[in-house]
Amino acid sequence: MQEVFYDFSIFEILKDKKPLLVCDSAFDSFCIKFPCEVARFSEFGSNPVYEDICLGVKTLEENDCDFIVAVGGGSSIDTAKAIKYYSGAKLPIMAVPTTSGTGSEATHFAAIYKDGEKCSLADEKLLPEYVILRADLLKTLSLYQKKCTMLDALCQAIESWWSRGATKESIRYSKEAVNLILANMESYLRNEDSGNENMLLAANLAGRAINISTTTAAHAMSYKLTSLYGIPHGHAVAICFPKVWRQMKNFNEIAFALGQPNYEEACLFFEKMLQDLEISAPDNASEDDLEILVNSVNIERLNNNPIRFDKLTIKNLYREILGVY
Numbered sequence: 001m002q003e004v005f006y007d008f009s010i011f012e013i014l015k016d017k018k019p020l021l022v023c024d025s026a027f028d029s030f031c032i033k034f035p036c037e038v039a040r041f042s043e044f045g046s047n048p049v050y051e052d053i054c055l056g057v058k059t060l061e062e063n064d065c066d067f068i069v070a071v072g073g074g075s076s077i078d079t080a081k082a083i084k085y086y087s088g089a090k091l092p093i094m095a096v097p098t099t100s101g102t103g104s105e106a107t108h109f110a111a112i113y114k115d116g117e118k119c120s121l122a123d124e125k126l127l128p129e130y131v132i133l134r135a136d137l138l139k140t141l142s143l144y145q146k147k148c149t150m151l152d153a154l155c156q157a158i159e160s161w162w163s164r165g166a167t168k169e170s171i172r173y174s175k176e177a178v179n180l181i182l183a184n185m186e187s188y189l190r191n192e193d194s195g196n197e198n199m200l201l202a203a204n205l206a207g208r209a210i211n212i213s214t215t216t217a218a219h220a221m222s223y224k225l226t227s228l229y230g231i232p233h234g235h236a237v238a239i240c241f242p243k244v245w246r247q248m249k250n251f252n253e254i255a256f257a258l259g260q261p262n263y264e265e266a267c268l269f270f271e272k273m274l275q276d277l278e279i280s281a282p283d284n285a286s287e288d289d290l291e292i293l294v295n296s297v298n299i300e301r302l303n304n305n306p307i308r309f310d311k312l313t314i315k316n317l318y319r320e321i322l323g324v325y
Contacts (some may be wrong), residue, residue: 002106004188004204008092011035013130019067019094020060022080026098027071029140041083047226047233048079050114056083069094073149074102074111074233081110081126095128098137100188100199101149101234103156105131109214111223117296118223127211133204135197146189147277148234153203154181156235159216160209162251164304170212177205179259183324217309218225218244219315220301224293225324229282239281242270243320248307285322293318 003010015035021027022041044052060068060083068091072081076097079105084091095105104110107126112119113294138146157177160170180202187195221244222237229236245251246267255266276279294315302309309317319325 002127002129002131006133007030008134010130010132010134014067014094017067018063018065019069020056020063020065020080020083021069021071022056022076022083023071024073024076026140026158030071030098030137032071032096034069038069039065044075044079046077047073048082048112050112050119052079052120053082053086053112056080057087058127060087060089062322067091067094069096069160071096071098071274073097073099073145074104074152077102077104077128078110078112080113081128082121084148084292085110085121085123085126086222090125092130093126093128094130094132094230096132096134097135097200099141099145099149099205100203103124103153103154103203103205103210106204106207107211109211115229116227118227118298120298131204133200135200138196139191143189143276145232146191147279148232148238149203150185150188150234151238151274151277151279152197152234153177153199153206155218155234155241156206156210156215157181157202157239158245158254159218160206160213162248162306163213163216163252164306167212170209173205173209173212177202177203177209178254180205182258214304215301216244217297217302217305217314220298221314221321223291223298224296225282225321228289228292229284231282235279238274238279239321240317242267242274243317244280244305245270247309247313248305250307281322283323285324287324289322290315290318290324 021038070077110121157174161174184198188199218241225236260266
């Protein structure tokens with residue numbers, strides 16, 4: 001069971017606790033005050049690796065922490081979940097997202113990298129028990145970060161909608177998320193309060209959707225792009241997304257939600273949006289990269305895709321995405 005709050009009143013439950021605070025360097029700009037002593041852990045990167053998590057587990061255990069609080073984007077929240085997972089500790093997690101994209105605060109999944117490969121953790125116990133949604137925490141994001149996280153939320157919502165694992169509940173969350181993103185994109189990118197508030201809610205809804213359905217081929221194909229070319233996850237999944245959708249030749253009802261008459265126009269709409277946002281494919285891809293990328297794709301997520309893709313199809317998609325011919 002998860003409880004969502006829109007202020008820091010829930011911090012009262014921490015006053016007799018010793019939480020592990022998982023946060024990045026941006027935390028100091030938020031002026032967040034805790035009613036207790038915390039053990040801070042910030043030794044992880046934007047794409048946390050297994051070794052980072054081991055350090056976090058050590059910090060948790062050395063300080064006898066009895067709670068975990070994650071403040072930050074998906075990396076901070078996923079790191080907190082992974083620390084709980086690998087420590088085996090039965091501790092509650094409180095998530096305070098400071099980006100509006102990953103939806104990690106609303107899922108029981110975590111993504112880390114081990115030996116250069118994405119490693120997905122899944123356990124119902126990883127769903128944070130408490131979530132604080134504060135739109136003012138988005139104010140410090142750079143414009144590029146805002147673009148990437150917004151695109152991640154949009155891709156999550158649509159992929160969840162067409163996923164084989166979709167339910168009536170997850171589709172309802174997806175529809176709400178898509179509507180909110182499209183209606184508030186400009187205000188959000190201008191860093192206005194209303195846009196930030198609605199985009200934070202949209203990301204949370206997209207997270208709830210994928211918590212039920214999980215994601216599909218666009219996400220499965222994105223992870224190695226992140227580790228190979230050093231681009232953020234939202235950027236990577238966004239450049240995959242329209243190519244994947246065009247290959248499937250379906251889902252006009254989702255196109256309608258984007259204000260387009262069919263999937264072909266929806267793909268063009270999405271590509272035009274990426275162009276306007278100046279989100280493009282890396283320009284240093286080579287033929288040798290294609291085999292690495294194809295072999296990196298998570299088969300489980302491909303099984304969740306509504307249309308089956310074989311290795312040749314995936315390779316050709318990567319050619320289109322990266323412009324390698």
